[in-house]
Structures are given as C-alpha cells and as structure tokens.
Amino acid sequence: MTMIKALLTELEKEAQTTRKMLERIPDAKFQWQPHTKSMTLLNLATHIAELPGWITTTLTTDELDLAEVPYVAPVLNSTEELMTLFEDKLKEGKSQLEEANEERFNDTWILREGNQVYSSDTKAEVLRMVYCQIVHHRAQLGVYLRLLDVPIPGSYGPSADEVSF
Template sequence: MFKTIEEFLINWGHESESTQKILNTLTDKSLDQEVSAEDRTLGRIAWHIVTTLGEMMSRTGLDFEANPHDAAVPTSAVEIAGAYRSTNEAMVAAIKEQWTDESLAELKEMYGEQWTIGTVLGILTAHQTHHRGQMTVLMRQAGLPVPGVYGPSREDWAAFGGEAPVV
C-alpha cells in the first residue's frame, strides 16, 4: 500500500513508462495473437489495461476522461497505445488535483469489499504488471521484439553487443 501520493507517482511513473514501451511495440497484426481461442488476444489484453485505469479508478471517485470498460477493442495498435498515453496522463493529473496523502486512507467499495485508496493503487499497479507479463509472451509468439522492463531483454542484450545470460 502506498503512504503518499508522491510515493505512488514515482512508482507509477516507472510502471506506466514500461507499459507504454510494450504498447508502442505492438503492431496491428500482432493484436490477434492468442494462446488459444478460449483466451484473450494480445489486443484484448492491451485494451483491458487501458480501460481498467478508468474502470478501477472511477470506483474510488476519481474523476477523469477514460475509455469505457466495455468499449470495443480497437484494431489499431497505435490507437491502443495512444489511448493508454492519454488516459494515463489524465489519471495522473486527476490524482494530483483531487487527492492528498490523507485520501490514500479513505475506504472505498471495490468489487464487494472495502479497500483503501492506497490499496487500490497497489492493486492497479500489480494488475497492470500481471497483464504486461502476459503480453510479452504473446509478443514473442507474434515475432515482436520485447522491450526490457525490469532489466534488459534479449533484444537489449544484443544491442549492447552481448548475449542474454541463459540460466
């Protein structure tokens, strides 16, 4: 759980930048990549990340412009990446304008439970990270390069002139 708005914004800055790098790498063709017909496509997961910002944060009372959670998945990777960028910017601005450090202790009804806003922010971050991991596997299957997030990817190692360590 986050104790201050600044603590969240510093952490979220890194996490949202990493998500943006992943989304910027997608292609229109890659959006249809799937593990199976029963699972979400790469495009559906990417769009879910975008729309969850608005869906989850609206439950806290935070007011900002976001795509509806039930909006159709765009067929354009550029559109998805742009929607994440603008939604994220609007969310961060709204947090700065509408919340104080004391807001983080406020309880909100979230999916049948009571969560503090600080807890919501932690779960939002973990949720995004979870889906970002799913996306990188599907990106590999689609033949896309994978940007490094918490360290260099195979492509990053190659750019450094080395080989990724095999463990």
C-alpha cells in the same frame, strides 16, 4: 516523500515500460490469442491501456457496481489508437493523483456487481492493486509478444532481445 509523490514517480516509471510494450503490438495480430481461454492480444492490450484510468475511478468514487455501469470496450483499430488510449488514461490518472487528498486513501472502495461484492479495500490498497495489475498484465503481454516473435523490450533492465550472450 508523500505517498502521492511516490505513486506518481512509480506510475511514470511503469508507464515508460508499458509504452515500450504496447507500441510493439502488430495491428495485424490484434485478434490473435495463445489459447482459447486467453484474451485476444487486443483485449489484453486494451485492458493494460485502460488500467491507469482505474486511478481516477478509485479516487473519484467509493465503489464501482458493474451491474449499473457495465464495461464497454473502446473500439480500437490500430496500435496508434491503442497508444492514444493509454496516454489519455495515464494523463487522467496522473491528474487525479496530483489533486488527491491523501487523507481519503483510508476510505473504503468497493467493487461489486449488484449484491455480489468482489472486493472491499481502502483506496490506497486499490491503487496498489492497479499498479500490480499493470505489471501483471504487461508480463502477460510479454509472453504474447514472445510467442509472436516480436522482440521484447526490457522492463527493469535489458531483455534477452537487447543483450548479446
């Protein structure tokens, strides 16, 4: 199996779980946050929905300079809009992976803000980090949903909300 095929397979499996998590977010709780230092539910969910778009950024550029391209969050007013954002970014990321040249996976990709370099890794390493970020932030979302008493879907098997004890 090629690295691209493996990444596409994993992306689809993680997307199935991510969909189940995102679709459970109650619109009325978008501004809720568990702590003042935590992101709001909407900010966290938006970040998760946008992460597959980092596949495109990684594969089509050699760096992202946040001083030149500052982040602007999309305006989302419903879980339906959040799901549309996720599906669009997922489709875009898959398309870029399908067209990718594996030989370029060893090229360096840099994340910076002006002269401040946050990371300098191979594109392959950045792609793996993107996948890890999806799982990491999805786990955070699970905690948020648990605290809001929203049933949690299983990720790699059934959740406590899906089995009887």
